[in-house]
Every structure is written in C-alpha cells, then in structure tokens.
Amino acid sequence: MPQHKLATEVYFDLNDGHKIPALGLGTVPPEDNAEVKDQVITAVRAGYRHIDTAWYYGTEPYIGEALKVLFAEGYKREDLFITSKVWPSFHHSPEKSLDKSLSALGIEYVDLFLQHWPVCLSGDENGLPAAPKNDDGSLKYDDDPVDGVGFIETYKKLEDIKATNKARSIGVSNYSIPRLRKLLQKAKIVPVLNQIEYHPQLPQQDLVDFCQKHKILVEAYSPVGGPGAPVLKLPYINELAEKYEVSVNEITNAYHILQGRITLPRSSNLERIKTNVRLPQLTKDELDKLYQIGVENPTRYSVDSWGYGIGFRWWKGDTWSKEFD
Numbered sequence: 569m570p571q572h573k574l575a576t577e578v579y580f581d582l583n584d585g586h587k588i589p590a591l592g593l594g595t596v597p598p599e600d601n602a603e604v605k606d607q608v609i610t611a612v613r614a615g616y617r618h619i620d621t622a623w624y625y626g627t628e629p630y631i632g633e634a635l636k637v638l639f640a641e642g643y644k645r646e647d648l649f650i651t652s653k654v655w656p657s658f659h660h661s662p663e664k665s666l667d668k669s670l671s672a673l674g675i676e677y678v679d680l681f682l683q684h685w686p687v688c689l690s691g692d693e694n695g696l697p698a699a700p701k702n703d704d705g706s707l708k709y710d711d712d713p714v715d716g717v718g719f720i721e722t723y724k725k726l727e728d729i730k731a732t733n734k735a736r737s738i739g740v741s742n743y744s745i746p747r748l749r750k751l752l753q754k755a756k757i758v759p760v761l762n763q764i765e766y767h768p769q770l771p772q773q774d775l776v777d778f779c780q781k782h783k784i785l786v787e788a789y790s791p792v793g794g795p796g797a798p799v800l801k802l803p804y805i806n807e808l809a810e811k812y813e814v815s816v817n818e819i820t821n822a823y824h825i826l827q828g829r830i831t832l833p834r835s836s837n838l839e840r841i842k843t844n845v846r847l848p849q850l851t852k853d854e855l856d857k858l859y860q861i862g863v864e865n866p867t868r869y870s871v872d873s874w875g876y877g878i879g880f881r882w883w884k885g886d887t888w889s890k891e892f893d
C-alpha cells in the first residue's frame with residue numbers, strides 16, 4: 569500500500585496574511601438538512617479543518633450543533649476555518665445576513681465571508697424570497713443583471729464588515745473575468761479568493777490566470793460535478809485511482825490541490841468523507857491530461873438561472889456561448 573501525503577495538512581496563503589486549508593467540506597443540503605451535523609463531526613474528526621457553508625443552504629444551524637459537539641471534545645475555534653456567504657437577495661444588508669449565519673453557527677466570526685453571486689436579487693429585509701420572481705416567472709432583480717454595478721456596492725459592504733472583525737477575510741464566488749475587472753477598479757480590498765465551479769471537465773485557465781495575476785486564489789466547487797458525481801465516470805480518473813491505489817475522489821481533490829486550488833467536496837456518505845483525505849502526487853503530465861479532457865469536451869454542471877449574463881461561458885447545446893468578455 570503506497571504512503572500518501574494528506575490533503576488535510578495542506579494550507580495555502582491568502583493575500584491578506586491569513587491561511588486557508590486546501591481541503592474543505594461542502595455543506596449543500598442533502599435530503600435531510602440535519603444530516604449535515606454528522607457530516608461535519610465526521611470530517612473534523614478525520615482531519616478536515618475547513619467547512620464551506622452559506623445562509624442560502626439552510627444547514628448552518630446543524631453545523632452549529634456539530635461545532636458544539638466538537639468544541640466539547642476539545643477542538644478549538646481557531647483551528648477551524650469556516651466560510652459563509654451572502655446571498656444576492658440579501659445584497660442590501662450583508663452584515664445582517666452574516667449576523668444570522670453567526671448566530672446559527674454559534675460562533676463570533678467567520679474566517680471567510682463571500683459574496684455568493686455578483687448580482688442583486690429583490691429580497692425583503694430578511695433576504696426572502698431567495699429566488700424572487702416577477703409575475704411572468706422571470707427572476708426579479710434590484711439592478712440590471714447584465715449591466716448593473718450594484719454587485720460592487722455589495723462587495724464594498726463586505727469591506728466594511730472586514731473592519732468589524734466579524735469576518736477575518738472577504739472574497740467572492742461565481743465571478744467571471746469581466747465582473748472581476750469591474751470590481752477591481754473600485755475595490756479597496758482585493759478578494760482573497762473566487763469560488764467557482766471547477767473540475768477536469770470545466771477548463772477555466774483564463775479565469776485562473778487572471779485570478780493568479782491579482783493574487784486571488786481559486787476555490788473549486790462541485791469538484792465531482794455535483795449530484796450523480798458525473799466527473800467520476802471519466803475513465804482516466806478511474807485509471808489514475810487504480811494506479812495510485814486511492815479513491816476517484818482523491819484524484820479529483822489532488823487535481824486541484826497540487827495546482828494551488830482549494831477543493832470543496834460534499835458527501836452524505838460518512839465513510840466517503842472519512843477516507844477522502846489522501847493526496848496522491850500526480851505528475852505534471854497526468855495533471856495536463858486531466859485538464860485536456862475539459863478542453864476537448866467542456867461541460868458546466870451548475871446552471872443556476874442567476875448565473876446567465878454575468879460573463880461566463882455557459883454550455884448551451886453543443887457550443888460554448890459567446891457571453892464571455
């Protein structure tokens with residue numbers, strides 16, 4: 569049995585002086601939100617130190633229950649890295665959203681607070697409904713979803729929050745290159761990272777290069793493509809798992825971590841969470857071959873309707889859209 573390094577022991581430097589564990593646990597609701605409590609406890613006991621959540625997921629109260637158990641076992645708040653996010657329907661009051669998240673989680677600060685999407689949906693003072701609709705069924709925005717700059721105002725509020733210490737670091741999610749360009753013209757604080765869909769089937773080297781140039785880390789969500797784990801069906805990933813005697817999930821994690829990206833796998837299977845921690849040392853040729861899979865046949869699995877028109881190339885039918893740039 570080959571000896572492998574551990575993904576749980578890798579930390580990356582953020583541009584504001586803090587550090588982030590490279591492997592984080594995703595907490596999008598499973599069938600029953602309460603299951604997240606055991607998932608978090610299992611992960612931390614297995615060595616994970618990074619939990620990714622969001623007000624939108626509705627799982628923060630269960631993560632809070634897990635934290636109580638873990639703190640009682642002796643784990644320290646300062647040893648964990650906890651991320652939450654402000655949803656677009658809460659764009660007018662991110663601090664209120666963060667206060668709700670902190671209260672549900674039972675903690676005083678988050679390590680990282682992200683703007684979940686660079687758009688402004690029309691929610692009430694409690695951010696509800698999360699997906700507001702016009703009478704014709706279309707999404708109800710407070711700002712033009714394509715040309716509006718309200719998303720920059722939201723980010724500025726995150727800059728103010730950082731000064732309160734309720735969030736140690738601030739960052740963004742689902743930002744394309746055009747949105748990042750606009751943001752960087754106005755931002756005082758460069759976001760520490762951009763959380764985006766990323767896996768071997770979704771090559772986004774241009775966005776990664778742009779982020780790298782501005783010292784913004786890339787954090788990969790849906791590292792196996794979300795429900796059904798379609799990415800894990802790729803024959804080459806299975807070939808590598810056999811070669812290194814690890815799971816297919818550990819290959820998709822290594823794909824990111826070895827190239828300086830944070831990865832956020834999620835699972836309802838506690839055994840899978842527990843064992844998904846080794847870091848096989850894939851070669852440069854193997855990493856390049858994984859990357860080429862997506863160049864030849866790009867596939868985006870997460871296609872939320874609020875993601876259209878914000879500067880990403882979306883997979884539509886059999887061609888990439890021209891929306892980028």
Ligand SMILES: NC(=O)C1=CN([C@@H]2O[C@H](COP(=O)(O)OP(=O)(O)OC[C@H]3O[C@@H](n4cnc5c(N)ncnc54)[C@H](OP(=O)(O)O)[C@@H]3O)[C@@H](O)[C@H]2O)C=CC1
Pocket residue numbers: 593594595596620621684741742763764788789790791792793794795796797800816817832833834835836837840870
């Ligand atoms: N900022 C954003 O907009 C977004 C952020 N995220 C974040 O990223 C996290 C991860 O993304 P997410 O889309 O949830 O998912 P993942 O890509 O991690 O996929 C999770 C799914 O894959 C299944 N799976 C994993 N491994 C296997 C395996 N070996 N065999 C069969 N099935 C498997 C899981 O099933 P099982 O439960 O049975 O293991 C689960 O259904 C989220 O939880 C969230 O924290 C996600 C989407 C958007």
Ligand SMILES: O=C1Nc2ccccc2C1=O
Pocket residue numbers: 596622684870872
């Ligand atoms: O914004 C999100 N949309 C999603 C859809 C499925 C799972 C997670 C998310 C998000 O975080």
